[in-house]
Amino acid sequence: MARRTDGKVTPELLARYLDALDAGPAPAAPAEPLPDDPAVAAELRELLAIARAIGSPPPVEPTPEFRRRGRAALLAAISARPAPSRPSLLGWLTGTWRQPFLPRLARVPALVAALTIALLVATGAGVVSAAQDALPGDSFYPVKTAVEDLRLTLAADDESRALVLLDLAATRLSEVERAGEAGRAAAVAVAADAFAREVAAADQHLERAASSGKDVGATAERLAANLERQQAALAAARDRVPDQAKASVARAAEAARKGLTTAAQRAGAEPAGRPQTGGPARAGEIEEATAAPSAPTPGAQAPGAAEAPSPGTPAAPARPGWSLGEPGQPSSGTGEPAGAGQSTGEGYRGLLAKLAAAEAALARGRGDTALRILDGFESELDALDRSGHLGSADREALLASYRSLVRAAEAGANAGARVKPYEDQRPSDGPRPESTHTPSSQRGQPGAASEPRPKGTPEHGQR
Amino acid sequence: MHVEEGLDAETRATSADSEPAPSEQALIDAAIAGDVQAFAALYDQHLARVYRHVCYLVGRRADAEDITQQTFLQAWQAIGRYRRTGAPFAAWLLTIAHNLAVSAHRAARPIAPLEFEPVARGRWSDPEAETLAEIDREVLRRAILRLKPEQRQVVIMRFVEDFGYADVAAALGKSEANVRVIQHRALAELRRLIAHKVKV
Numbered sequence: 001m002a003r004r005t006d007g008k009v010t011p012e013l014l015a016r017y018l019d020a021l022d023a024g025p026a027p028a029a030p031a032e033p034l035p036d037d038p039a040v041a042a043e044l045r046e047l048l049a050i051a052r053a054i055g056s057p058p059p060v061e062p063t064p065e066f067r068r069r070g071r072a073a074l075l076a077a078i079s080a081r082p083a084p085s086r087p088s089l090l091g092w093l094t095g096t097w098r099q100p101f102l103p104r105l106a107r108v109p110a111l112v113a114a115l116t117i118a119l120l121v122a123t124g125a126g127v128v129s130a131a132q133d134a135l136p137g138d139s140f141y142p143v144k145t146a147v148e149d150l151r152l153t154l155a156a157d158d159e160s161r162a163l164v165l166l167d168l169a170a171t172r173l174s175e176v177e178r179a180g181e182a183g184r185a186a187a188v189a190v191a192a193d194a195f196a197r198e199v200a201a202a203d204q205h206l207e208r209a210a211s212s213g214k215d216v217g218a219t220a221e222r223l224a225a226n227l228e229r230q231q232a233a234l235a236a237a238r239d240r241v242p243d244q245a246k247a248s249v250a251r252a253a254e255a256a257r258k259g260l261t262t263a264a265q266r267a268g269a270e271p272a273g274r275p276q277t278g279g280p281a282r283a284g285e286i287e288e289a290t291a292a293p294s295a296p297t298p299g300a301q302a303p304g305a306a307e308a309p310s311p312g313t314p315a316a317p318a319r320p321g322w323s324l325g326e327p328g329q330p331s332s333g334t335g336e337p338a339g340a341g342q343s344t345g346e347g348y349r350g351l352l353a354k355l356a357a358a359e360a361a362l363a364r365g366r367g368d369t370a371l372r373i374l375d376g377f378e379s380e381l382d383a384l385d386r387s388g389h390l391g392s393a394d395r396e397a398l399l400a401s402y403r404s405l406v407r408a409a410e411a412g413a414n415a416g417a418r419v420k421p422y423e424d425q426r427p428s429d430g431p432r433p434e435s436t437h438t439p440s441s442q443r444g445q446p447g448a449a450s451e452p453r454p455k456g457t458p459e460h461g462q463r
Numbered sequence: 464m465h466v467e468e469g470l471d472a473e474t475r476a477t478s479a480d481s482e483p484a485p486s487e488q489a490l491i492d493a494a495i496a497g498d499v500q501a502f503a504a505l506y507d508q509h510l511a512r513v514y515r516h517v518c519y520l521v522g523r524r525a526d527a528e529d530i531t532q533q534t535f536l537q538a539w540q541a542i543g544r545y546r547r548t549g550a551p552f553a554a555w556l557l558t559i560a561h562n563l564a565v566s567a568h569r570a571a572r573p574i575a576p577l578e579f580e581p582v583a584r585g586r587w588s589d590p591e592a593e594t595l596a597e598i599d600r601e602v603l604r605r606a607i608l609r610l611k612p613e614q615r616q617v618v619i620m621r622f623v624e625d626f627g628y629a630d631v632a633a634a635l636g637k638s639e640a641n642v643r644v645i646q647h648r649a650l651a652e653l654r655r656l657i658a659h660k661v662k663v
Contacts, residue, residue: 011647015628018646047650050657053603054622057515058577067510074506074535078499139590185567318523347523347576357594369591376598380576383605387575389523 137356
């Protein structure tokens with residue numbers, strides 16, 4: 001029987017329906033009939049829907065590295081302090097309980113790996129096979145990355161992980177090249193960004209292996225040889241990818257250069273500059289790399305090569321140091337502030353992933369879906385920009401991709417006849433195209449341009 | 464439910480399970496007595512949950528790691544004051560985490576987007592649908608983070624962390640009736656924020 005109410009939703013009434021919500025199939029049809037009063041029923045239905053939508057916390061897990069470092073650091077910090085009986089007011093006021101955390105050893109989530117294997121076996125090798133050629137944004141790309149994660153998880157030690165990451169970086173490079181050929185700028189950017197991270201991670205694992213006393217010379221040599229080829233390939237790919245993705249590819253090439261330098265040092269060789277066609281040997285200069293050079297000879301000195309740092313100097317870690325920051329001073333993804341040309345962190349990668357998803361949706365002829373994704377992208381871009389974690393050059397590149405995709409979606413482009421979305425947004429001559437994007441600092445001000453909404457789309461125009 | 468959640472060593476506190484498991488009880492008692500290894504075991508049990516909670520609040524992984532570390536260190540310092548008023552140990556930890564997150568980011572407006580690569584995507588589902596769902600979740604999250612502090616805390620503990628009224632009340636030092644009132648106001652405010660598409 002429906003409940004009678006006094007014309008309003010009370011906290012107790014709401015709580016009763018919330019308690020029944022867990023057993024109910026949906027907020028529209030809760031286990032207990034809604035009250036007779038239509039206004040009360042309508043309000044209850046909306047509140048219940050919101051409660052149900054809030055759901056669970058995000059499916060994030062602390063990284064294995066954070067787990068081990070945090071535990072070790074916690075123990076170290078605790079050991080430095082007397083056993084707690086009752087904390088002192090002085091301790092709280094002075095914050096003397098804050099101490100830097102220290103790193104420690106790894107721990108492998110074996111159960112996760114085992115279940116992933118079971119799932120893959122259950123679905124059949126065909127799915128895994130179909131995923132091998134997937135690009136960022138494709139339906140099977142998550143399968144591909146899941147298999148890669150499994151490989152990394154099952155690697156026995158740091159040196160093995162470095163080799164796996166080296167292989168994964170090669171896969172990312174292939175994705176950059178294929179996505180570039182397909183004109184998929186967002187996919188190029190995602191793959192290039194992942195390449196840079198995997199190269200950096202390989203270096204860190206190799207550093208840890210070396211620090212533990214292991215002879216990693218052979219692996220370092222192999223890493224150096226691969227990175228040299230990959231650096232050249234990225235330099236060549238940069239000319240072929242859409243303009244919006246060139247910055248990402250350049251960063252990937254820079255990561256390859258840094259990795260090559262470090263790996264060559266570990267292998268006992270100076271970073272080899274190679275004679276470039278038509279230019280001096282300057283390893284790391286993207287514009288001057290031409291055909292894939294020969295592998296460096298261990299021990300060879302490159303003419304004009306910069307003096308190598310002292311052996312054992314670790315490469316700059318991809319993560320910030322482990323000192324606890326002061327409140328109000330959130331750290332960036334790499335310990336560096338977002339500058340004019342560089343954005344880092346998963347917020348930026350999330351934006352790239354959304355562009356890739358919108359791009360893929362367009363390729364499948366799902367323009368409405370693409371527009372919804374781009375709507376969410378725009379909000380998130382604004383939030384990341386206002387939080388100060390987005391470099392200006394990257395913001396403009398992202399916006400350029402966004403506008404291109406919006407135009408393509410509006411034009412109703414299908415997978416086969418896509419409007420050229422990646423034409424150069426920065427004409428070398430003549431005036432810049434009129435921007436439809438209003439910088440966040442100007443929004444709401446008189447005369448400011450409207451939000452970058454696609455015209456003629458009611459749902460976007462209503463915001 | 465994601466596969467990885469089923470593997471998590473922690474169990475979610477519910478309103479019907481406010482007493483810590485015997486093993487956790489023993490660890491807490493030992494930690495209060497100064498047993499570092501016992502506290503380290505509590506750290507192992509609750510790290511993921513605290514981390515997820517902080518990620519939800521602050522968005523950025525790097526910040527979440529810092530605040531998570533501070534949470535456990537502060538918990539160690541304050542464990543002598545952990546009173547078993549019916550609040551699960553997890554709820555007590557999350558209260559510490561929440562307060563630290565609020566303090567750390569009090570001046571950090573606007574709200575940073577939630578940055579993470581989901582541990583367990585729907586591997587064979589539609590990535591476009593997943594992206595849209597992620598966008599909707601982020602809109603709701605940002606609206607929640609715009610609530611008044613106690614409303615936000617009640618909503619997150621009730622609906623994100625799935626604590627019962629008794630546990631939330633014990634953790635926040637309020638009556639259950641008061642928690643229901645705050646809950647109602649919070650959901651009504653969320654309704655207003657979302658319905659009017661208030662910039663969050």
